[in-house]
Every structure is written in structure tokens, then in C-alpha cells.
Amino acid sequence: MKQVITKDGSITFHSEEYDETxxxxxxxxxxxxxxxxxxxxxxxxxxxxxxxLDIGFGLGYNSAAAMDRILExxxxxxxTIIGLEKDKEILDKIKELKPMIMTYHAIQEMVENNYKYxxxxxxxxxxxxxxxxxxKKVKGKFDIILHDPFSPKKNPELxxxxxxxxxxxxxxxxxxxxxxxxxxxxxxxxxxxxFKVFDGPVVGRRAPGTIAVPITR
Ligand SMILES: C[S@@+](CC[C@H](N)C(=O)[O-])C[C@H]1O[C@@H](n2cnc3c(N)ncnc32)[C@H](O)[C@@H]1O
Numbered sequence: 389m390k391q392v393i394t395k396d397g398s399i400t401f402h403s404e405e406y407d408e409t410x411x412x413x414x415x416x417x418x419x420x421x422x423x424x425x426x427x428x429x430x431x432x433x434x435x436x437x438x439x440x441l442d443i444g445f446g447l448g449y450n451s452a453a454a455m456d457r458i459l460e461x462x463x464x465x466x467x468t469i470i471g472l473e474k475d476k477e478i479l480d481k482i483k484e485l486k487p488m489i490m491t492y493h494a495i496q497e498m499v500e501n502n503y504k505y506x507x508x509x510x511x512x513x514x515x516x517x518x519x520x521x522x523x524k525k526v527k528g529k530f531d532i533i534l535h536d537p538f539s540p541k542k543n544p545e546l547x548x549x550x551x552x553x554x555x556x557x558x559x560x561x562x563x564x565x566x567x568x569x570x571x572x573x574x575x576x577x578x579x580x581x582x583f584k585v586f587d588g589p590v591v592g593r594r595a596p597g598t599i600a601v602p603i604t605r
Contacts, residue, residue, distance in 0.1 A: 389477060390582040394418075395592075398487050400447070402595065404536045410446050410478065412568075414592025417487050420453035422591040424492075424566045427599050428532045429457055431564040437466045442560060443519055443537065443546065445471035446478050447485065448495035450534040455491040455510065466509040470526060472519040479516070520545050524552040531560055535567040540574055547574050552581030556602060565600040574598065 390402040396415030403410065412419045418443035432438045438458055442451045451469050458465050458593035473479060482499045485492070494512065503514040515522050519537075533555055545551065547569070559565060566588060567574070575585045578600045588597030 389481070394528075398449075399485055400514055401481060403478075406542045408538050408542060411449065412592045413506060415587050417449055417453070417489060417583075419568070419591055420449040420489070421457070421489060422589055423568050423597045424450045424534050424536065425453045425595060426562045427455070427588050427597070429461070431562060431601075432458065432531050433461070434463065435531065436462070437531045438468075438532065439528065439560075440467065440469045440532045440534065441473040441526065441555075443471060443555075444533045444535070444543075445473035446536070447482055447487075448492070448498075449487060449489065450536055451512070452487070452489040452492045452495050454532065454534065455494065456489055459491065464509065467511070469510075469512045469514065470530075471514040472522050472526075473488065473516060474518050479514075486496045503574070506537050515521070520551060523551070523558070526558060528558070529560045529563070530558055531575040533565040535557055535565055540569055540571055549577040550581045552578050552583065559602050561602060561604045566597065567600070568597045570595050570598050 392400050394413050394416045395569045396418045398417035400409050400411040400416040447541040498512045505512040540547040578585050582603050583600035584603050586599045590596045
């Protein structure tokens, strides 16, 4: 797996299997904060407890960026993260990295501790599994779903109407899903699965990401 230094100085890798990088080469950490986490923050404002589902956990940048921003707003907020990731090879890279994310040490400890972390109000449980199967075993509803597979063309099973329907079952009525693709097919599948979609921020490329909220009536 080849290491790639992205334009904000943070490290990502190139997957040979998918022939894609794990993050935008315009900035891996920037993408985590700006594309995935910041658009979700207004949905959890003032909450004392936030539950996050991280699909395609990879290097854990999205989850760590979410912890940073939520704790910056409220140091006492309790955070629970469930991550789904099928590839141990990428998880093994986590211990070598030093991204500019304050809470990344929790991700590193989680990997060292059999994919579990539970300390000072933060709980992380990473399931090493195929997300399509595992989503049926995930319990409870989430405030934030960070949806970050490889591209719809290369990783289609995580962009289907059926998979989004499973995610719809796991999102709180005031919750939010963020993803980087704005492709028409992706948005149609989200809508058919019971989400309303909006443009997310434009980060590092011309097209916006997608913010999806559940239709509740
Ligand atoms: C674009 S990368 C995600 C980067 C990651 N969110 C981060 O912050 O570092 C996509 C990830 O989805 C994982 N993935 C792809 N298909 C999967 C599946 N069916 N089940 C679980 N994980 C999957 C890949 O192994 C890869 O780590």
C-alpha cells in the first residue's frame, strides 16, 4: 500500500484493490473536518451525548475529527462511535500516523486494544467486517452517520438504495448523514431510502458533498 502526502501535509494511502486513494489528495485531514464533520455539527449542538456511525472507518480521520469538534464545543459531551471497516491492512497503518487531530491518540489506543476504547466519556467500538452484513447487527440509532466508502463506481455495495435503507433505520429523526459524493444516482438512492438531500460544502474540488437528513413524515 503506497503512502501519499496530500496537499494539507496529511498522509493517506493508495489502495491497489480499488485503485483509489483513501482520501482526497487535496487534503486528507481537511476533507475529514470540512466535508464530513463540520456540516454535521449544527445537528448535535447542545447535546450531552452524541452517537456516531462511521462507515468505511479507514484511518479513522473522520471519527477523530468529529471528536475534536464536538469536544471543542462541549468538553463534557459523551461520545459513542461505532466504526465499520473490512480491511485490517489499513487499520494497521493507524499506529504510524501523526495527523493534526487532537484526539487521534484515542483511535490509536483503540486499535492497540482489540478495536475497543472506553475512557473519559468516549467509547469506540470498531467492527472489522463487511458493512453490508454488519449493518444488520448494529444496535441503536445515531446522531451522525459518516458515510465514506470508495467511489460509487468502485465500491457500489455501500451506495445502494438497500444499504441506505439500512442506514435510514439507524439514524435519529434529528440526525444527519454526510458523504462526499453528489452523484445523481447516489442522491436518488438516498431519496428512495427515505432521506432528504442537500448540497454539502465544496472542499478541494468543484463538486459539493451531500448532506442527508431523514424524512420523518
Ligand atoms: C475512502 S476510504 C475511507 C477513509 C476513512 N473514512 C478515513 O477517515 O480514513 C473507504 C474505506 O471503506 C472500506 N470499505 C470498502 N468497502 C467496505 C465494506 N463493504 N465494508 C466495510 N468497509 C468497507 C475500505 O476498506 C476503506 O477503508
